[in-house]
Amino acid sequence: MINAYSWWQSGVVYQIYPRSFMDSNGDGIGDLAGIHQRLDYLQWLGVDAIWLSPIYPSPMADFGYDIADYTNIDPLFGTLQDFEVLLRETHKRNMKMILDFVPNHTSDEHAWFVESRASRENEKRDWYIWKDPAEDGGPPNNWTSFFGGSAWEFDNASGQYYLHMFDVKQPDLNWRNPRVRQAMYDVMRFWLERGVDGFRVDVIWMMMKDGQFRDNPNRPEWKPGDPPYARQEGIYTENQPEVHEIIREMRSLIDTYGERVFIGEIYLPVPLLMNYYGETLDEVHLPSISNL
Known part of the structure; x- marks a missing residue:
């Protein structure tokens, strides 16, 4: 059969x-x-x-x-x-x-993210999810990470937050x-x-x-x-x-x-x-x- x-x-x-x-x-x-x-x-x-x-x-x-x-x-x-x-x-x-x-x-050590993080003008910036701070300077919204805390990490160099629904070293x-x-x-x-x-x-x-x-x-x-x-x-x-x-x-x-x-x-x-x-x-x- x-x-x-x-x-x-x-x-x-x-x-x-x-x-x-x-x-x-x-x-x-x-x-x-x-x-x-x-x-x-x-x-x-x-x-x-x-x-x-x-x-x-x-x-x-x-x-x-x-x-x-x-x-x-x-x-x-x-x-x-x-x-x-x-x-x-x-x-x-x-x-x-x-x-x-x-x-x-x-x-966050992937070459794509290294480029994305380099500047707001980098061609791979939009390969990840970046947002400006909220009016109070905090995260763009209330989304939380599966690992605890905010799902947003502030990047001092560019003045924006990137999204990480898991570990801070795992940008979405x-x-x-x-x-x-x-x-x-x-x-x-x-x-x-x-x-x-x-x-x-x-x-x-x-x-x-x-x-x-x-x-x-x-x-x-x-x-x-x-x-x-x-x-x-x-x-x-x-x-x-x-x-x-x-x-x-x-x-x-x-x-x-x-x-x-x-x-x-x-x-x-x-x-x-x-x-x-x-x-x-x-x-x-x-x-x-x-x-x-």
Whole structure:
């Protein structure tokens, strides 16, 4: 009987956090060569696909989710050649490889942000979200970071604030800028052309923010001791209608490479989460509510 399901519908996916999985050279940090050494074990377990948490160059302010270069491998984990060997050996065992993709923000050490921060006139200034201070000199609005405190950081040199919905070292990209979209789609092509079998996309539902930068309402039920991010309803920082256009563009790109998988991390109530399949099933294959 022919299996009517795609590999990502019926297979077992095993998430690997490379840093702690297997150290091949005794430096105390897991690496790509270590994963390679354990491929037979993973195959024996019945794993059909491995999903790698971020392996890109990073200052590690957020354990690799602050990316300084989207098209290379952090030396902690090895080299691009090590990655290609691991991918080839994974496929040789009839297993797939999924990469974590983090498009909402970069590291503040990414070359794009270094340029953006250089001056208000820099051609990459609008690649990130910069705003003038409020009338009182404070942040442009009341948006809060998922890590606590304001989501805005003041830049003394230029006199403006930049947005960071997570760590202060993770400035948010401006997905309303078509050049940002094309640059990030080129990143996806870079890895797809090397043969990766899909992406798990970090905080995909947050890539777009309200164009009017309106204040989020507070949650009246919030109380001290609750997580900082739960203080507000993310009405203007999450689940913006325009995000679906970006997701459809990503899906269309991925589909040109054959049977690949497109997973979106989406923390929303199930009725809202279901919208991310797309009306004609042209958005994510799998809207995931957890990264574990």
